Amino acid sequence: ALQEKAQPSPEHFENLIACQLFQMQDNQRLWIEDESRLIGSCKIPDELFNQMRKAPAILLQSSLDDRVERLCHEYQNIHMQDFIQAVNKVKKRLGALRSQQIIDLVKQGQRKQAIRALLFYYDKAYLHAIDKYQRIILDELSHLHSAKKTAKNLCDLARRKACPSI
DSSP, X not given: OTTOOOOOOHHHHHHHHHHHHHTSOTTOOOOOOOSOSEETTEEOOHHHHHHHHHSOEEXXXXXXXXXXXXXXXXXXXXXXXXXXXXXHHTHHHHOHHHHHHHHHHHHTTOHHHHHHHHHHHHHHHHHXXXXXXXXXXXXXXXXXXXXXXXXXXXXXXXXXXXXXXX
16 A cells, blocks of 8 residues: 555564454454455455454445545655556556556646546445455444544444344
C-alpha cells in the first residue's frame, strides 16, 4: 500500500499473528477485516483464513464520496510517481485501458477522479469475494464517523443478531 512501512517477512508476520492470538482470552471476540488472503506480500495463515471464511460477516459501507474524500486525505502527500507505480502494480487486474486512464488523471492532477476510478475496481473485487465465499452478511452499517461509535454499533448489532461466533 502507499505510504506503508516495509512488510515483515512471511515467518515474522505469522509469528506476529500468533502472538496476538495467544494473548486473547478463550471467550474473547475477534474482529478481523476481511479483504483477501494476502496483505501486500504477506499471507494470512491457512487455518486462520479458513476460519475467517466460515465466520459471519458484517458489511460496513459508506458513500462513494465519503470514501473518495477519506482516501484523498490519507494519500494527500503521496508523490505522483508513487501513485502511478501503485496503479501499475494492479494493471493486470484493472486492464491496460483503465490503468492508463487512471494514470492520465493522476498526471493531470485529478487525484479525486483517479481514486474514484480505482474504487470501482476494488468495489467490484469485494463484491466478487462476498459472492464467491457465500458470506452471511449480518447487516450493513452506514455513515459511521468515529471509531468509538462504529465499535459500539458493531457490538450492538452482534448482540441483536445473537451470533455467538462473533
